[in-house]
Amino acid sequence: MKFRDQLRFIRQNIKKNKIRTFMTILATAMGCAFLIVLASIAYGLQESIVEDTLEQQIITQIDIYGQEDEKGNFQSLTLENIEYLESIEQVKAVTRRNQLRQMPLFAMDDYEAETAAVAAHFPSEVASGLTLREGRLPENRGEVVVGSHFIKNLAEVTDENIYDEETGEIKEGYIYQGNLVDEVLEMTVINNDDEKDSIPLKIVGVLEAPTREWMQDKNVYISDKVFSEVEKFTGTPGGELGVDPKELDSTSIETFDEVKVYADNLEAVQGIADKLDEENYMTYSVVNEMKQINMFFAIGKAGLILVGTIAIIIASIGIYNTMTMAVTERAPDIGIMKAIGANPKTIKQIFLLESSYIGIIGALIGVAVAYATSALVNIGLPLILETAFDESLPEGLQFSSIPVSLILISVGICLLVTILSGLRPAKKATEIDVLKAMRREI
Amino acid sequence: MNKEIMLDIKQLHHEFILGKKKQQTRISVLKDISFQVKKGEVVTLVGKSGSGKSTLLNLISGFIHPTRGEIWINGSEVSTFTEKQFANFRLKHMGFIFQNFQLIPSMTAFQNIELPLILKGENENKRKQMTLDMLEKVGLKEFGDYYPSELSGGQQQRISIARALILEPPLILADEPTGSLDSETEASLLEFIQQLNEDLGITFLIITHDEVVARTGHRTIAIRDGRLVESGVSQ
Known part of the structure; x- marks a missing residue:
């Protein structure tokens, strides 16, 4: 049928x-x-x-917090680690940053801002996809780039209340309105004896805003040399205050606060993360979370x-x-x-x-x-x-x-x-x- | 095996088992039945009610399996067939005419006749033509779209015969084919069976207790109390 x-x-x-x-x-x-x-x-x-x-998250990004030694102790990442990370196949870039461990004051004419200063390795930042909205990357010791939202922190020096009561943000009228590129900032840091040191820095570029709308980048990106100058002035690693230099083994930072590995593509992330796990690196990537x-x-x-x-x-x-x-x-x-x-x-x-x-x-x-x-x-x-x-x-x-x-x-x-x-x-x-x-x- | 023999029954014995497992009773309904039907013969099987003639027909049809003995149809020993084998054999070699016609009520006359062709897997165009031809042959060309309930007893039996003939089987088994018909329709139907036998050479085994029907055959076999008592040429 x-x-x-x-x-x-x-x-x-x-x-x-x-x-x-x-x-x-x-x-x-x-x-x-x-x-x-x-x-x-x-x-x-x-x-x-x-x-x-x-x-x-940036899906090709792997955050690395440190490495466990044989005894299971946490070790911060050194330049040696960075070189190893850069040698891994399908790694596009390894960015490393160190943040100054005090909040410097940045002044420009009648405006000033208190914000974080970060020492970054610009070639790797560019390789990872960092782009400038305007200007160029620093080439000399005294040149800096600022985050896209830095300008919103740069407020007029006045006795008046410059903050909006509702939002907590600086009122529009007190914010610097001019162009930042080619302007000179005076970065003031202090040491444990409350002595001040001013370092003139020239803004050569402004970074592109972060891709996430809710993220704000108010940092000033200084060179390694300026970072070292601050350490020398304070006599403490990263310019940290409240610690006695005599009790420290070193007066400068040999490690990195923030290290990120960028893979060539999403498919490579898992392989790199697995390799890093094998080497006892403490990592986090979006792939882990997705899993x-x-x-x-x-x-x-x-x-x-x-x-x-x-x-x-x-x-x-x-x-x-x-x-x-x-x-x-x-x-x-x-x-x-x-x-x-x-x-x-x-x-x-x-x-x-x-x-x-x-x-x-x-x-x-x-x-x-x-x-x-x-x-x-x-x-x-x-x-x-x-x-x-x-x-x-x-x-x-x-x-x-x-x-x-x-x-x-x-x-x-x-x-x-x-x-x-x-x-x-x-x-x-x-x-x-x-x-x-x-x-x-x- | 003689090629001229259509049906060969050899020492057929059948018992019905009645009752539950521990209290079973065996009733012997057919005892040592042996006879042959030649190709092209019309044989009538007569006997009183309860004599075992319907059981014999059911055994030949493969609806039940014999306790002992052999049944050969057209050169094949069908008594050893499985249900599936017998189903295929029935479709190709046997046609059935039942006392109460056994037409499917939800199907039209056309669809009832077409059913064996569908089961055989014939294509639609061929089926349609063959069914129309058969409707014409049984004189019911105009009644193809009628449902069985809309037809008279004689017409229903003709549809039943048409269904039995549609695959041109060499053997047709008929169980009291005129039992539900009046004498006029009965006569007409018997004439039709004789005509089919003469024209197509189809072998008929007809069960009946009607003397008129019994005389239609070339030969009559009588059964009494499960035994073959008489086998003779009809007058």
């Missing part, structure tokens, strides 16, 4: 019991939709969290799919019931078909196909309903939550997401369960006694 004819048989049979079949399809559709919507919450939240994490997030959500999704599958199993009881009734009702017809030469395998195929047909139609309707419900959840739930708790939710937060993989998993589960539920009735159909069936004794 051809497949096309089997389908024709099924359509004819379904027509005979439209309501019963419709209700069974409805139950299957509801089960399938429930599974998809339930799991879509895990998918949606995972997507939102991953997106949010990626937005806050943990994905693991957490994989468990969550599996759990939710399992719960959703229970709904489909409940629906399959309906299919089993429908198919069992169909077999009983059609027993005389099955008997006649067997009498004239229908193969038991053909009879089984027809009933299995019928339960699969119900499963497929149910699953397709379920998918459509799930998409509609998912859209409603994404539109409606934020409105409800915002109204109920009077708080705005993070922008782009997605409660429900239905990827193609979820559809395939759900339809697959739905089909499998419906075929399994149709197996017993189909087998029962093949076992129908021809004589009893033709005598209408079944």
Whole structure:
């Protein structure tokens, strides 16, 4: 018997019991939709969290905090470590910074700003992707570049209250309005005896604003030489105050506060991170975080799919019931078909196909309903939550997401369960006694 | 095996087992039945109710398996067949005419006749043509779209015969084919069977307790209490 004819048989049979079949399809559709919507919450939240994490991180960046020695003690990173890190394959750049351990005062004409001074290695910063909004990179000892938000800290010297009470920021009218490039800043540092030292620095460039809107860069990037001058003046490493130079082994910093490794591409990050782990470097990268997030959500999704599958199993009881009734009702017809030469395998195929047909139609309707419900959840739930708790939710937060993989998993589960539920009735159909069936004794 | 023999029954014995496992009773319904039907013969099988004639037909049809003995149809020992083998054999070599027609009520006359062709896997165009030809042959060309419930008993039996003939089987087994028909329709149907036998050379084994039907055959076999008692040429 051809497949096309089997389908024709099924359509004819379904027509005979439209309501019963419709209700069974409805139950299957509801089960399938429930599974998809339930799991879509895990998918949606995972997507939102991953997106949010990626937005806050440069994905090719690996932060390195230090290295554990053989005894498990923390060791800060030295130039030797930097050279090793630069030698690793697929490492694009290794940036290293040291922040002055006191907050210098920067003055320019009638304006001044108290902000951090950072000694950076500019060639590696440029290699890592650092760009200037204007000007150029420093070439001499006394040249500096400033962060994009430095100007917002550069306020007029006055006795008036220059801060906005609401935002805590400096009022617009007191902020320096001119061009910073080629201006000279006086950096004033102090030592433990409260003596002051002023170092004139020429601004040669302003950095591009950080890619994240919420990040502010108010730093002044000084050269290693100026950093060393401050150390010499204070007699302490990094110009730190409140420590007695006599008690220190060294008066200068031989290590780096902040070291970041930049990989050529995202695919290389994991390999580099693994290599660094082997060498006992203490690292953090977005890949580590992604791994943990994905693991957490994989468990969550599996759990939710399992719960959703229970709904489909409940629906399959309906299919089993429908198919069992169909077999009983059609027993005389099955008997006649067997009498004239229908193969038991053909009879089984027809009933299995019928339960699969119900499963497929149910699953397709379920998918459509799930998409509609998912859209409603994404539109409606934020409105409800915002109204109920009077708080705005993070922008782009997605409660429900239905990827193609979820559809395939759900339809697959739905089909499998419906075929399994149709197996017993189909087998029962093949076992129908021809004589009893033709005598209408079944 | 004689090529001229269509049906060869050898020392066939059948028992029904009644009751539950511990209190089973064996009832012997057919005892040592042996007979042959030649190709192209119309043989009638007569006997009183309960004599075992329907059981014999069910054994030949493969609906039940014999306790002992052999059944050969068209050179194949069908008594050793599995259910699947017998299903395929029935489709290709046997046609059935039942007392109460056994048409599928939800199918039209056309669809009922077409059913064996569908089971065989014939293509749609060929099926349509063959079914229309057969409807014409049984004189019901205009009734293809009718459901069995809309047809008379004689018309339903003709549809049943058409279904049995559609695959041109060499052997047709008929169980009381005129049992549900009036005498006029019965006569017409018997004439039709004789005509089919003469025109197509189809072998018929007809079970009946009707003397008129019994006389239609070339030969009559009688069964009494599960034993073959008489085998003779019809008048």
